[in-house]
Amino acid sequence: MDVTHILDGLNERQREAVTAPIGNTLVLAGAGSGKTRVLVHRIAWLIEAEGVSPHGVLAVTFTNKAASEMRQRIEALLNLTVRAMWVGTFHGIAHRLLRMHWREAALPQNFQILDADDQLRLVKRVMRSLDIDEQKWPARQATGFINTQKDEGRCAREVVAGDDLFRITHKRIYESYEELCNQGGLVDFAELLLRSHELWLNREDLLAHYQNRFQHLLVDEFQDTNTLQNAWLRVLAGKTGRVMAVGDDDQSIYGWRGARIENIHQYSQDFDAVQTIRLEQNYRSTGNILKAANVLISHNADRLGKELWTDDDDGEPIKLYSAYNDLDEARFIADRAQRHIEDSGSPQEVAVLYRSNAQSRVLEEAMLRAQIPYRIYGGQRFFERAEIKNALAYMRLMHDRHSDPAFERVVNTPARGIGDKTLEAIRAEARERSVSLWQACKEAIAEGKFNGRVTGAVQAFLKLVDDLGAATNELSLHELADFVIHASGLMEFHARERGERGLARKENLEELVSACRQFTGELVFPVAETLPDGSEARSDVSILEEFLDQVALDAGEQQTETGPALQMMTLHSAKGLEFPLVFLSGMEEGLFPHRMSVEEPGRLEEERRLCYVGMTRAMRELVITFAETRRLHGNDTYNRPSRFIMELPTQHLEEIRLGGAVRRPYGAPEASKRSASLFEETAAGFRLGQRVGHAKFGEGVVLQCEGSGDRARIQVNFAGVGAKWLMLGYANLQTLD
Ligand code: ATP
Ligand code: MG
Numbered sequence: 053m054d055v056t057h058i059l060d061g062l063n064e065r066q067r068e069a070v071t072a073p074i075g076n077t078l079v080l081a082g083a084g085s086g087k088t089r090v091l092v093h094r095i096a097w098l099i100e101a102e103g104v105s106p107h108g109v110l111a112v113t114f115t116n117k118a119a120s121e122m123r124q125r126i127e128a129l130l131n132l133t134v135r136a137m138w139v140g141t142f143h144g145i146a147h148r149l150l151r152m153h154w155r156e157a158a159l160p161q162n163f164q165i166l167d168a169d170d171q172l173r174l175v176k177r178v179m180r181s182l183d184i185d186e187q188k189w190p191a192r193q194a195t196g197f198i199n200t201q202k203d204e205g206r207c208a209r210e211v212v213a214g215d216d217l218f219r220i221t222h223k224r225i226y227e228s229y230e231e232l233c234n235q236g237g238l239v240d241f242a243e244l245l246l247r248s249h250e251l252w253l254n255r256e257d258l259l260a261h262y263q264n265r266f267q268h269l270l271v272d273e274f275q276d277t278n279t280l281q282n283a284w285l286r287v288l289a290g291k292t293g294r295v296m297a298v299g300d301d302d303q304s305i306y307g308w309r310g311a312r313i314e315n316i317h318q319y320s321q322d323f324d325a326v327q328t329i330r331l332e333q334n335y336r337s338t339g340n341i342l343k344a345a346n347v348l349i350s351h352n353a354d355r356l357g358k359e360l361w362t363d364d365d366d367g368e369p370i371k372l373y374s375a376y377n378d379l380d381e382a383r384f385i386a387d388r389a390q391r392h393i394e395d396s397g398s399p400q401e402v403a404v405l406y407r408s409n410a411q412s413r414v415l416e417e418a419m420l421r422a423q424i425p426y427r428i429y430g431g432q433r434f435f436e437r438a439e440i441k442n443a444l445a446y447m448r449l450m451h452d453r454h455s456d457p458a459f460e461r462v463v464n465t466p467a468r469g470i471g472d473k474t475l476e477a478i479r480a481e482a483r484e485r486s487v488s489l490w491q492a493c494k495e496a497i498a499e500g501k502f503n504g505r506v507t508g509a510v511q512a513f514l515k516l517v518d519d520l521g522a523a524t525n526e527l528s529l530h531e532l533a534d535f536v537i538h539a540s541g542l543m544e545f546h547a548r549e550r551g552e553r554g555l556a557r558k559e560n561l562e563e564l565v566s567a568c569r570q571f572t573g574e575l576v577f578p579v580a581e582t583l584p585d586g587s588e589a590r591s592d593v594s595i596l597e598e599f600l601d602q603v604a605l606d607a608g609e610q611q612t613e614t615g616p617a618l619q620m621m622t623l624h625s626a627k628g629l630e631f632p633l634v635f636l637s638g639m640e641e642g643l644f645p646h647r648m649s650v651e652e653p654g655r656l657e658e659e660r661r662l663c664y665v666g667m668t669r670a671m672r673e674l675v676i677t678f679a680e681t682r683r684l685h686g687n688d689t690y691n692r693p694s695r696f697i698m699e700l701p702t703q704h705l706e707e708i709r710l711g712g713a714v715r716r717p718y719g720a721p722e723a724s725k726r727s728a729s730l731f732e733e734t735a736a737g738f739r740l741g742q743r744v745g746h747a748k749f750g751e752g753v754v755l756q757c758e759g760s761g762d763r764a765r766i767q768v769n770f771a772g773v774g775a776k777w778l779m780l781g782y783a784n785l786q787t788l789d
Contacts, residue, residue: 055101058093058129062086069329070094072296074102076323078274079298080316082360083345083668084336087298088628091270092122094296095137096129098268106134110266112142112285114273116606118628119144122272138266142281143241144605146248149262150239151591151601152581156255157247160237162452162597165604169436170457171195171240177460178228181483189221197222198229202242203278203310205249236456236488245280252287261583263290273628274299274319278310286322295323301356302349305624305662307654317356334360334668336630338367341674344704345667351699352657368673369706372697375679376781378411378638382418383782385635388675389618390422392633399425400616403631405623405666407644410684411637412620419618429621435603439546439557440564444603446536450521451596454488463489466545469509477502478510490514516540529595530568537561571599623666634670636663639678640691663696675708738780738787744768745786749776 059067066086069079070093081087095111098104113119119139127133138145147165150157166174175198176191201211208227213219233239239247252259269289271277274297277285289295297319304313320326334342342362349355375381389402404415412428419426435444442465448458463478464470481501482492493510496502502510520539524532537543546557581589593601619631623644638644644663649655667674678693738744742754752770757780764780778785 058096058100062093063333065329065331066090070097072327072329074294076294076326077296078319078326078328079296079331080328080356081331082300082334082358083303083665084334084630085331085360086335087300087331088272091272091296091298092125093129095126095270099130104268106137108266109137109268111139111270112145112272113139114141114276114627116141116144118272143244146244147601147605148591149248149251150244151593152589153251153258156258157251159239159247163237163239164452164455165601166238166240166457167604173457173460174232175225175229178225178232182224182228184221184225194222194225198226199242200310201226202246203280205246205280205283235486236454245284249280249284249287252284259287262288263293267293269293269295271295271297275301275304275313275316276306276311277315279312282315302661303627303665305627305658305665307658330358332359332361334362336671337362337668338364338672340366340369340704341667341670344370344700345664347701348660348667348696348699349664352660354657370700370704371675371708372705373675373677373708375677378414378679378682380782381637381677381679382414385415385637385677386418386422386424390424393424398616399618401632403619403621403626403669404635404637405621405626405669406637407623407646409622415620415637425615425617426620427617429619429625435606437560439542439560442542443533443537443561443564444600446520446540447533447596448600449517450524451594451600453490453517456489459489463513466541468513470513474506529571529599530565532596533568534565568599623662626669627665630669630671632672634674636666636674636676639676639694639697641694642689642691644694660696738766743788745788746770747784751788
């Protein structure tokens with residue numbers, strides 16, 4: 053067979069990696085050097101040139117989206133479909149294993165995945181039942197503690213607390229949380245991996261089977277694996293498995309979530325006879341972008357060190373825009389994006405990146421105003437919206453009455469007279485009897501424990517869910533979703549919310565029905581595994597259950613894809629992606645690098661790597677913006693430009709001034725001077741009673757001014773729309789007399 057087409061479009065070093073002898077290989081290379089491309093071609097090479105069965109390949113990527121892209125690219129190269137191959141995230145793969153081997157993993161068959169949001173609620177519940185003060189011990193912190201322990205492979209009893217009050221308290225929460233999870237068959241993300249790792253360790257037969265099956269393991273973004281993932285991989289690889297890991301130590305950005313950059317440093321010791329291959333040519337970015345990114349990352353001390361060069365020309369300088377405030381920044385970005393979209397016709401070529409999700413709302417509003425189609429990854433994700441979670445909770449209960457998280461969520465949504473006090477009483481009954489909330493209701497009612505009103509309300513809810521279950525038995529997934537949304541009263545409840553919001557919620561619920569219609573299940577993984585003794589391990593999940601699982605696993609990435617759109621996401625979610633035009637917004641001290649990181653050198657370096665990741669997403673054009681004042685979490689902050697901007701060599705930069713003038717950039721102090729003078733000129737131009745014109749509201753008269761500095765406001769009585777308060781800084785008022 054002619055296999056040379058697999059090597060087309062690869063440089064010499066990449067070919068070396070793709071055709072490396074079967075063994076353990078580490079591809080260590082900078083951003084945009086073709087690591088992911090090498091992985092895809094390697095798999096095609098293994099299958100076509102080395103005669104490996106797709107059945108024997110397991111590939112791990114960082115997101116489900118990346119996994120499905122990888123599969124598509126391999127199939128395109130091979131010109132055939134390879135469903136037998138396992139491609140997924142660590143969590144997705146662990147989940148699939150547990151669905152097939154739930155018995156061996158000591159889980160109930162219908163165990164439920166807890167997404168981050170469910171997990172936090174559950175931790176809060178645990179803390180309430182333990183009487184632990186949430187003011188003193190934030191639930192988020194407790195959740196973080198639990199996840200860290202799990203990522204390190206420790207269950208609750210293995211946590212060493214000593215006489216440290218912090219650890220003692222958190223250990224107690226963890227223990228109680230663990231008990232509740234076991235009781236309710238609830239599995240959080242970290243637990244998926246922990247359990248499947250234990251499966252390896254406890255069941256030699258299963259391990260041997262999968263070791264025998266997966267002789268070729270490939271891992272993208274290896275620098276962000278945590279302790280448990282690395283251990284899982286090493287156990288599975290055993291003596292016979294061959295691992296190709298690709299990664300970039302300069303792009304390790306999940307240290308705060310337990311990723312261990314050491315895994316990449318130690319790869320050569322952890323695996324036998326490792327061949328290391330370095331790629332140095334970058335194919336993604338222009339010279340200006342790449343050179344500036346190289347200089348930035350050179351400020352980090354702890355690096356394996358790489359040189360990255362490009363054949364490409366220098367291209368446009370990196371643009372720098374100093375915004376007056378966050379609204380001005382958002383408007384500027386929308387303007388620029390719009391110009392690009394008008395020229396190229398492709399909104400999907402543009403990405404707006406930010407450090408924190410809280411920044412997205414203002415940006416989102418600017419996109420709406422400019423009528424630019426956009427999509428947000430992360431942040432308020434489709435499947436995390438309240439109305440969607442409510443609908444999913446009903447669907448969950450129909451599948452499993454004993455799901456406490458689902459019960460809690462909708463027992464009083466829409467309102468049916470089951471208040472906090474009643475719910476607390478139900479919880480107490482459940483605790484006492486060690487049963488689910490559902491079961492507790494049934495028992496308590498039978499024993500006449502609730503008064504007449506409560507009994508009536510609770511019974512009505514139980515009956516509703518039972519009736520829904522009975523009525524939808526024969527329906528397909530989307531028919532079921534449609535039925536449930538209406539019959540539960542959710543649609544009416546949400547549609548009644550006022551104005552735009554009600555409308556949006558209604559549309560989202562409709563969107564859920566179409567998401568169900570599109571869902572086919574079994575796409576990414578086979579559902580049965582024939583074991584050596586001839587028996588078959590089946591995952592036997594209903595389409596409803598698989599859908600609910602998929603939603604939980606995707607939490608954090610999946611968006612309903614509708615048409616081309618500009619992409620907005622956090623820097624963390626941008627890993628591995630590339631876009632012709634990238635905006636890096638909110639480049640301010642305190643925000644990026646994040647306030648919490650500047651004190652610790654290790655964390656500051658991780659922030660710098662994050663900046664490096666952000667910059668290297670850009671192919672043709674990179675625009676960096678920062679705002680001198682910003683309203684975040686209800687407070688105004690005054691920030692200096694990020695130190696990362698100062699670290700970029702000026703020869704690759706160009707500052708954009710309002711009105712289109714450009715000049716070379718300067719340091720921070722001058723930046724604040726500029727905005728101050730901008731403000732004074734504007735302020736000085738107005739007096740009370742003056743006639744002014746506004747682009748949208750028309751003509752009016754100045755009534756009063758209020759505040760000073762960056763937050764000065766002006767009230768104008770417009771002929772058409774009456775009196776309005778405007779931000780003086782960018783209301784853009786024209787003086788008319
Ligand atoms: P990151 O570190 O950001 O994950 P990466 O090393 O995985 O980057 P890829 O995404 O695989 O890099 O490649 C970056 C871009 O360069 C892609 O558009 C890819 O198609 C292109 N590319 C890689 N190698 C070549 C090549 N030999 N010829 C042409 N284009 C290439
Ligand atoms: Mg990549």
